[in-house]
Amino acid sequence: MNNCIFCKIVKGEAPSWKVWENETVYAFLDINPVSPYHTLVIPKKHFVNIFDISDFELREVISGVREVVKMYEEKLGIKNLQIVNSNGHAGQQDVFHIHFHIVPREEGDGQNIRWKTFPEWRSEFDEMILKLKGQ
Ligand code: AMP
Ligand code: ZN
Numbered sequence: 001m002n003n004c005i006f007c008k009i010v011k012g013e014a015p016s017w018k019v020w021e022n023e024t025v026y027a028f029l030d031i032n033p034v035s036p037y038h039t040l041v042i043p044k045k046h047f048v049n050i051f052d053i054s055d056f057e058l059r060e061v062i063s064g065v066r067e068v069v070k071m072y073e074e075k076l077g078i079k080n081l082q083i084v085n086s087n088g089h090a091g092q093q094d095v096f097h098i099h100f101h102i103v104p105r106e107e108g109d110g111q112n113i114r115w116k117t118f119p120e121w122r123s124e125f126d127e128m129i130l131k132l133k134g135q
Pocket of ligand 2: 006007008045
């Protein structure tokens, strides 16, 4: 993809702070970190998101996520983190080259991701499952 900032990073045409890579996957620090070592893990090939990435590449990326996590555990003692992946505009994806965020967390770090919940929707679960069965 010509105009993709993450493709440019992979090609070395835009700057990045690389933490890890292998043949298929590249991991680098997020330019607007929400915590120390906030990291993005991406496939070197361009895929928009979960809807178009191949099974092989997705497995490679998630294995890469784990490699970085293991490195952070071993070298930095990081034991708390969140892994976040957003897909589509309404899914709050901003960069349309699939990426997984690794967000190290600490007690009292002031960060918080909490969704609004709707327990009353439990009454619709049976109908929702039926829809999946095409009825
Ligand atoms: P998302 O909202 O999940 O699509 O996240 C996109 C992320 O990419 C944001 O956290 C940005 O800070 C990050 N980002 C955008 N451009 C760059 C860049 N050139 N280098 C590193 N991170 C970037
Ligand atoms: Zn790209």
